[in-house]
Structure formats: C-alpha cells, structure tokens
Amino acid sequence: MLPIFIRSIKFLIGGGFVFVLGLALFGTVKDLIQNPAAETAEHAMHKPPKELKLASDGFFGKFDNAQLQRGFQVYKEVCATCHSLHSVSFRELHGIGYNEAEIKKIAKDWGTKQPVFDEKGGTWGERDNLASDRLPKVYYAGTGSPPDLSLITKARHDGGAYVYSLLTGYDEKPSPEALKHFPEFAKPAEGMHFNPYFANLNIAMPPPLTGEGQVTYADGTRPTVDNMAKDVSAFLVWTAEPHAQSRKSAGFAVILFLLFATGLAYGAYLTVWKGVKH
Template sequence: MVRLFGPLVGLFFAVALLWSFGNGAYVAITEPAAPTAEKLFHKHPKEVEFSFNGAFGKFDNQQLQRGFQVYKEVCSNCHSLKQVAFRNLADLGYSEPEVKAIAKQWATKAKTFDAKTGDAGERDNLPADHIPPVYYAGQGSPPDLSLITKARHEGSAYVYSLLTGYQDQPAELLKQFPDAKTPEGLHFNPYFANLNLAMPAPLTDGGVTYADGTKATVDQQAKDVAAFLTWTAEPKLDKRKQTGWAVLGFLLAATVLAYLAKKNVWANAH
C-alpha cells in the first residue's frame, strides 16, 4: 500500500498539472480578444461600381487616361510606378507621339552611368523605359503603386475608399480610447489599417483639369485613379475575361460531345 502511495500522488499531480494547462490554453483560445480602436473603428472598403466589375466588365480607356492624369499630376510626386513602361500607355489609347512626349517630359529622368569614368548622369526617358522610381528624401518611402490593388483586399475599392475617407477623428473613439488620439503629423482615415497615416488628403475638387471636360471632383478623381491602378496591376484583365469565356464555351461543347459519344457507345448495351 505504501509502495503504491508515492506513484499515485505523482500521477495525481501530473493529471492536475495537465488539467490546469489544458484549461488555461482553452480559455486563452476561446476568450475573445479585448477590443481595440482599430477593430472597432476600422471600416470595410465602400461599395463602388467600376466598368471592369463582373464577368462581362472591361476597362474604360477614357477613364484610365483620366486616372493616369491624376497619378501623374498628384500621386507621382511621392509614389513610384516602376513596374509600368511608358510604352504600355499605348494600351490606354495614347498615340506613339503622345507616349514619346509623356516619356520625355516626365519630371524624374532616367539615370545613366558611364562605366569608363564612373560618372552618374541623367537623360530623357524613352518609351521603352519603365517609369522611373521616385527618390524620396524623407524617412521611409511611400509604397510603389504598380501592384497596390493586388496587394490590398478589394484593392480598387480600397484605393477609392482611402482617398475619399479622410475625416476628423470621431469623438466616440476618443471617449472609449483616450490614448488613441491621432498623433501630430498624421491624419485619421478609417479605411487605413491602423486608422492614422502620414499622407494628407491628396485630392481636392478641381485639383486637376480633365482634357475631356469631366468635372474633377474628389470622388471622380479617386474613382479614376483607382481604375488606373487596377489596370497597372492587371493590364491583361480584359483579355483574361475574354479567354475565360472562350474556355467555358469549349468545355461546354466538349461536355455535350462527350455525352453524345457516351450515348452512342452504350446505345445497344441493354
């Protein structure tokens, strides 16, 4: 009996330890996390209609040209677009002379390097060049926008919502989270992940003058540049949709033929 007492006590403590650990782990897993300002006040992107939405949607070149103008005149001061070559702009309906002029007049020039002398220099951009990156002197660099709509959930709607979502910090937020006041130099935007970002609202009504006469409201500019950045991330979107419908048609026809062949082969089986 005495010999059994020691092992039984050890077994008891082992079971108690395992139960305590398991119960603690269960509570840690199942107990909801404490609410944070980001969770309570962060907003899902707005619902917005684009011409390329849906299975039959396609890009509107006129809108893409307006979006490129917004990028060029507003966004390109800080954000790069280094995955796009100037010659790709021909897909938006720009002529060859227009593409050459856009490349030559671009504010950031192509960098050159003389291997013999070791001297660095600059030259005018050519249509074959990619849009040169922005060299930013501040702390950190704003993100390259080439693939931004692929890198963010609901990318097109996210870009539109972010650009139109600047607002004063809600009093309710500060009431619940007094320490969550937007820091000096940052700007409150409920569509940004942590609610505060360094970029001030970049768009203003009439900030650009559209060549086609479209009224350049903040909403219109945001929608146009969001469409343009969707094109930079997915320039073959239209062709991919066309190919998809062709493939579906082929599969449907092949299915019908396979069914008819099966009926013919097994017609006299019974």
C-alpha cells in the same frame, strides 16, 4: 511482464501530457471569458472599405479606357511626386488607349529622367525616357519610403475599394462615443493624419486630393475629389493586372470550347451505344 509495464508507462506519460494540455486550454478559455481583451482603437474606429463599382468588375467586366486615362492623369499630376509605378513601362499605356506618338511624348515629357552611367559606373547623367523604359523610380526626399503603387491593389485587401476609401477618408472624424474611450485620437500626433480606412488609423501621408479642380480633365468630366479618387483607383487596378481583360476573354473561350466538346462527346456516346441493351 516487462513489455506490459513499458506500455503502461507510455500510456501514463501520454495521458499526463494530454491532461496538462487540457488543463492549460481550460485555464486560457476561462481567463478569456472572465477577463476579455480590452477593445482596441483599431477595432473600434477602423472601417471596412466603401463600395466601389468599376467597369472591370466581374467575369464579363471590361476596362473603361476613358476612366483609366483620367486615372493616369491623376497619378501623373498628383501621386507621382511621391509614389513610383516602376513595374509599368510607358509602352504599356497602349493598353489604355494611347497611341504610339502620345506614348513617346508622355515618356519624353516625364518629370523624372533615366539615369545614365559612364563606362566606369562613377559619374552619371540623365536622358529622356523612351517608350520602352519603365516609369522611373521616385527619389523621395522626405521621411519614410512611400510604397510603389504598381501592385498596391493586389497587395491590399479589397484592392481598388481600399485605395478609393483611403483617398476619400481624410475628412471623416472619430465619433464622440469613440473619443470617450480613445481621447488621444481627437488630435493626431504631429505629422500624422486620422484616416479610419488605414490599418492603424493614423497615416503620415497628407490628403493627396485636396479639392475640386486639382486636375483638369480633357474629356470634360468634373474633377471632384470623389471622381478623381475613383479614376485613380481604377487605374491602379489596371496597373496591378493590365492583361486581366484578355485573360477573361481567353477563359470565356475555353469554357465555351469545353461545353461544346462535352456536347460532342455525349453525342458520340449516344451514337456508339445506340441500340445496345444494358
């Protein structure tokens, strides 16, 4: 009798626990139906990234070195003032078409130099960058800490498209219908800028690309805001995965080998079992 009584108590406790959980779930669902959550500004105004097609997209995609060099120029002349690219070394620029002499000159002429410490680690000076050095960190004097851009296209959903959309989204304003519900976005807080492609809609970074001709492309490409945004986005896709093209080639070769090996194995199977009745 005692074991049966203990089992009955266990079933009663378990059933009561399930009942309480079910009751709580029912109450939560009922409350959500009767009192749906109010629409937030982020939900109402946030936009998905614009479409961006790059030469490196897809399994057979290849980097366009001319575009990557233009993107590097935009980064160097516009973005490098505030944002570091510390995971990239100067010599890796060989991957986008620069030769050894050009890389050495780029490193030497770079605005931020490499720190040099004495034996005691106290006083320090500076030296020119070498091709083997990573791009030096930016010591930003303003408020906040702008992110390093080395892996930004891997750290953000939609990668290059996100960067492109953010750079070209400053001129877009909230719709009149959205402003009826969220009038506070008619005028962003001091030091903030409305951008519908940023997570919380207001971003402290002012528009970095301010107009056509901000840089002068050596290949004659028209330096519009749209072109500069596309080029620097393509460059940041490369910095996040500079060996993507070689990995694609290796993967393609492996797939061809596996298909060939499968054909050989099937041919061997037919030869070995030829004439054998099942």
